[in-house]
Amino acid sequence: MNTVFFCLLILLLCRSIGNTKLVLTQSGPLTPPSLLIQFGNVSKQRHEGINITGIADHALHHDKFIKIEISSDSLVHYQLYKCRELVIGGKVGNKTWFLSESWLVYLFSAGQHPCSFENYDLSLFLSSAGNASGLIKIETMNKMRTSRYNGDDVNKKFEINQWFRKVEQKRLSLKRAISTALTDGNTTLALITNLTKRPVVRFSKCQADPLTVEIGKKGKATLSKEKMIQISRLHQLICPEDREKNVIDFSIFCEERIKGDFMFAVIHQNDKSATPLVLLVIGCILVMVLVFFAGFCLVQFLKLLCRYRKDMKEKQRLERMEKNKMPFPGDFFVQNKVNAYEEIPMTDMNVTTTEENRSIERGTLPKPGTIGQPGLEKQYEEIPSTVPNVRTPGTFNTLMRTIVRILETIVRRATENDHEEIAPGVMNRKDSGEYDTID
Known part of the structure; x- marks a missing residue:
């Protein structure tokens, strides 16, 4: 292949390549490709893009090494990058080394897979603490005999x-x-x-x-x-x-x-x-259990909250109904557990009637649940709030109860008079099939 630049694994991290000149050797049909990089007064960081596919390809096809030689009057820090990934770097003065096997394959493949944001194979950076000057020469050379370390230090303590x-x-x-x-x-x-x-x-x-x-x-x-x-x-x-x-x-x-x-x-x-995978599975299961448990607790809490709000609304509704409820005479039977259809003895009726008549004449009526109980009547008149299971009525409720009880008293007395005037010898329906009229 024809000439291609090669800038070896030596020249990264730099403070500059001052007056850097790249002299590319054009190789003829019989001349192997090479690359010469001259630098002087390196003071600031400098980046250069280089192409090395030709040199690596020539070394692979002719079973050769790549020789890298650096000559500098002071230490130079080099760094070589591929797609912004560090490949190799170091600090050298005058140094020579050789690349073989995997390096040749890597350098060749670097040219076959260029980065999307670069139009060269590798990035070279040079820096120096003392304005270094010198050159870098990259070329192919025949393989030399190397001492091979036949041992392998794996499984050795x-x-x-x-x-x-x-x-x-x-x-x-x-x-x-x-x-x-x-x-x-x-x-x-x-x-x-x-x-x-x-x-x-x-x-x-x-x-x-x-x-x-x-x-x-x-x-x-x-x-x-x-x-x-x-x-x-x-x-x-x-x-x-x-x-x-x-x-x-x-x-x-x-x-x-x-x-x-x-x-x-x-x-x-x-x-x-294996161990991290098992721990990962266990962790996922625990997280799922915690999530489901938290969801279950949230649902139960929302249900309890809805039920509480519903109960509170029902309680408030009953309180409003109880507050707005108009007292009725039938409350007496409910509060005192009296059967309204139970026959009341005539003696009790007479006593009740007498007390009610006296109350009518005085203009006062006994408190609910105190009929036939003169002692409690006086007590309840003085302290209305002590009446058991009875709410203290207002003026309108008291008036309505008074009217209702007056009417009940009149009806009851009329019924009692009719009962007393019935002749003892009156025939019933069983004997005559009809009732006799009252004289």
Whole structure:
């Protein structure tokens, strides 16, 4: 393929690319593609978009590495982004390293899947604390012999006894374990710890910015797919000083003294997700039960409230009816539980009639329920409110009762006179079939 720019994984986080010049080498039919980036007086943050598909494609098809060489008069902090996601970064002065395998595939695929808001493959940022000047050269080179670390540090226990703020660096190989975890979707890489304090673990290589992971004191911390991919890329960095391809730097950082042991292991996804899933299901069930219970309580409360309001309205209605009710003579029989159809002895009638006549002559009538009870009559006249089960009537009610009782007295006396004047020898209907008239 023809020339394509490549700006390697070195140049992010920057305070500038001052007077930066990009010199793109045009490759002929026999010339491999390369990229040269010159920068001077880096003082402010500067961003540059670069294309690297051509260089990565050439390295993949010709079984080569990509060589990255940085020359600078002071430390330069670089950061490389893809779609605003950090790929790699670090602080370097004069540094050379090589990219292989997964890096080549990643750089090639970065050009095949451009971001919707970018027209280049990667974003490069450069910054420096001292107006750095220098150049970055990216090109392909033939594979060189590297020392391979044949061991695998998975399922191995590592002891640690570290004083506060002291970092002991270890070299581990996790390539095969990560490759297995990424290939098999049901497995993942986990860090099992038994420590006295809660630390932060760091993965790094070739002076790149460390990849940090927070873990607990005791337990199992699983690495996400993104973390494992980043660790796999660190494995593919080759440093000329050691040329160890399959080893990365691992360290534990803690603000206090820390002791204990740890180990890496490949575990099944079910081992890490079963418990949270069960807890999630139980939590959902409890929430549903609480919601239904709250709804039931609300419905019952509304029913009780409606019933209470209905009872209060009925009570108020009865009170109004009782208040507006006009007294009637029949109340005497109801209040005193007297049978109106029961035959009243003549002696009682005579006594009642005499008392009522006297009351009529005096212009006063006995209080309800006090007929034949002279002692109570006087008491009730003095204290009307002491009459049991009887409400003190008003003027109109008293007048109506007086008129009604006068009429009852007249009718009763007329009935008594007729009864007394009936001749003893009068024949009944049974004997003669008719009544005789009164003489």
